[in-house]
Amino acid sequence: MNKADFEHFIGFLKTKAGIVITTEKAYLVENRLAPIARKHGMADANEVLTKIRQMPSAALVSDVLDAMTTNETLFFRDQRPFDQFRDNVLPALMERNAASKRIRIWCAACSSGQEPYSLAMMFNELGPKVAGWRLEIVGTDISKTILERARKAEYSQFEVQRGLPITMLVKYFEQKGEAWHLKADIKNKVSFREFNLLENPRALGQFDVVFCRNVLIYFDHPTKAEILARIAGVMPADGHLFLGGAETVLGVSDKFAAAPGLRGIYVPTAKAAARAA
Structure with a gap:
């Protein structure tokens, strides 16, 4: 070369x-x-x-x-973050947002959609506990091609075998030929938009929860800090940020601090709240 x-x-x-x-x-x-x-x-x-x-x-x-762009992903990747969201973060969110009964989640660098669709299925599994609640999940990625795949929500046998429980496969997917198609009631809970993490996300609106997992590892230190500052700007003071197992805000940004007792989850700091104001 x-x-x-x-x-x-x-x-x-x-x-x-x-x-x-x-x-x-x-x-x-x-x-x-x-x-x-x-x-x-x-x-x-x-x-x-x-x-x-x-x-x-x-x-x-x-x-x-x-x-x-690296597009490695799978359903319920690493499992722990999804359990923590369901068991720890979601109950607190429902108490805080009891008046609006609305929860907004941003899945950044969502690739072919497995992460946001996993969240939508998990929410649906809660049944009567979330009756009357509106869940809005926005998946973004820089790749137009991968977003087209995410919107179609059609997956190969190999893809649905990676992390997806068989009970959910049977309940939420239909097999057509060699592909598995996600059913409309789950598919329609997620919207997708093209977005570059180097840009300002304010146009996407404010989010109670942001999943930005296994993404920051591809950026240098200054870029990580800039991305985290932008994310903090679209979250409330009591929002939650989920990062990947190999990622941390420690030594990178003062906009977030570790959520007590919740590994890999971070909350905005007072500095972030002051900046957003």
Whole structure:
């Protein structure tokens, strides 16, 4: 790969999506951009890098960002956060929001939708306990392609076997050919929007809970701090932020503090509340 083109590409990814890669990842870039080269009638990944350095079309930029975004996900990933949401966070939310009977959740970098749909199924399983309550779940991702998949809510046998209890598979999905289709009553509880975490999320509205799990690990320290500050700006003082098992706000941001007794869950600090005001 041309060194100058590759170094420009590293800066391009950092500026556009906050993605941090090193020169040692040249093989990964080449593998992921090869299909993009074929799609756009180019010889190889090197030509894609050259075009990116010149004046790339919006379509090429979108495809490149799609290709370089990691979209690993599964239903009820790691399970513990979902149990904590149901057993600890949700009861407190229902007490606080008793007047409006409304709860808003943001699933950032939601990939193909398994996380927000898992939350919707879990909420539905509570039955009479949540009767009369309105749950709004917004899933966002930078990738247009992956959001199209999320909206369709069609999953392979392999995907539904990853984390999804068989009882929920039978109850909430219909098999059509080799694909499993999520039923409309759960599908309609989630809306999806294209969103870049480097942007201001205020247009999405305010959220009681934000799931931003296994995302921050792809950003450098300053970018993590900026993202956390933006998230704090769309949460109430008693909101809850869920991060991945390998992620923390400690030493990164003063906008959140660990929720007592709840591993991987954080609450806005007084500094965050003052900033939002």
